[in-house]
Amino acid sequence: MILITGATGTIGRELVRHLAAEGVPVRALTRDPARLADRPGVQVVPGDFADPGSLARAADGVSAVFLLSTGPGLPAHDEAMVRAAVGAGVRRLVKLSTMVTDEPALRLAAWHRPGEAAVRESGLDWTVLRPSTFASNALQWAGPIRAGRPVANLSGTGTQGFVDPVDVAAVAAAALTGGGHGGRTYTLTGPDLLTVPDQAAVLAGVLGRPVRTEDVPPERAREYLLGGGTPPEWVDLILEGSGYVAAGGVAVLTDDVATVLGRPPRSFREWAERHRSAFG
Ligand SMILES: NC(=O)c1ccc[n+]([C@@H]2O[C@H](COP(=O)([O-])OP(=O)(O)OC[C@H]3O[C@@H](n4cnc5c(N)ncnc54)[C@H](OP(=O)(O)O)[C@@H]3O)[C@@H](O)[C@H]2O)c1
Structure with a gap:
């Protein structure tokens, strides 16, 4: 039995789907079990x-745990789940982190560092996954694109190796169920380095209509985010991240998805084709 935390989110849903399709017994943790009522065969x-x-109850009788949390409570969440896993005699632990966790100046990195350390020091068979930005973040543009408005570019000419959540989930499944991943830290990227205008061009090609972008310079970005309804506690984190991307901090591609899965990572275009309907 494998315990999946974050099971209602972007990666967790894919991972539950992936493991259940392979016939692996899955236990899915959520604060609101009604959100997973549509998953026959999955223990919620x-x-x-x-x-x-x-x-502790969720980890009882489980052989492996996928650890995913989010938000300012992340360090405490990670440490609590590692303690519960160790206490329950779990053998394997896979933590979803982020590509920038070694960057001392970023608060997102500070959210993930304690959990990575707890996982590595747990004494369990651990794997850390450090994905690049998810391709699925582009879903936040669905409203503007449907309305014919430009999408905001907060990261200038900075490029990112957007990774498909399906690939992140597939690597997580391999680490949870396969051999040879213990003590490994994988940095997960897609196959291409893209700017926001590059992504818009891909979406325009897939949708068959123009997708415009609008540069939002750093001095206007805070006002822009707050005006668009971004929760205030996330604004500084996003501004830091955008600045880091703009400065080239995540312009990195790796072979880790291909090494683990034995096939190339999926492109942003493939993601966009699967999600065409979200953009109208
Ligand atoms: N987005 C990106 O581009 C990106 C890139 C690299 C790394 N990451 C990392 O990926 C993670 C986010 O993954 P995601 O996008 O798949 O998540 P998500 O869609 O935001 O979902 C968050 C999940 O966390 C669960 N959760 C939150 N608070 C909880 C609590 N107190 N107790 C139990 N469960 C809780 C939620 O479950 P319920 O609400 O059902 O309880 C939900 O399943 C973060 O650690 C982030 O730093 C994101």
Whole structure:
């Protein structure tokens, strides 16, 4: 039995789908089990990273745990889940981190570093996954694109190796169920380095109509994000990240997806083709 945390989110949903399709017994943790009512064959358990008892119950009888959390509570969530996994006698632990975790100045990195350390020091068979930006983040442009408005570019000419969540989930599944991934840290990217205008051009090609971009310079970015409804507690994190991308900090491609899966990573175009309907 494999416990999937973050099971209702972008990566977790894909991972539950992937493992269930392979016939692997899966237990999915969520604060709201009704959100996973549509998953026959998947054991859904209520749980909250803030409630250690719920984590101990979720980890009972489990051989491996996929650890994914988000938000400012992330360091405490990760440490609580690692403690519960160790206490329950779990053998294997796979943590979803981020590509920038070694960057000392970024607060996103500070969110993930304690969890990475806890996983490495757990004494369990661990794997850390450090993905680049998810291709699926482009879904935030669905509204503007449907309305014919430009999409905002906060990262200038900075490029990123956008990774498909399906590939992240496939690598996670391999690390949870296969051999040879213990003690490994994988940096997961797609096959191409793209700017936001490059992504817009791909989407325009897939949708068959123009997709415009609008540069939002750093001095206007805060006002732009707050005006667009970004929760205030996320604004600084996003501004830091955009600045880091603009400066070329994540202009990196790796072979790790191909090494683990034995096939090349999926491109942003493939992601866009699968999600064409979201853009109208
Ligand atoms: N987006 C990117 O481009 C990107 C790139 C690299 C790395 N990452 C990392 O990926 C992670 C986010 O992954 P995602 O996009 O798949 O997540 P997501 O879609 O934002 O979903 C978040 C998940 O976390 C669960 N969760 C949140 N608080 C919880 C709590 N207190 N107790 C139990 N579960 C809780 C939620 O479950 P319920 O609400 O159902 O309880 C949900 O399943 C973050 O660690 C982020 O740093 C993201």
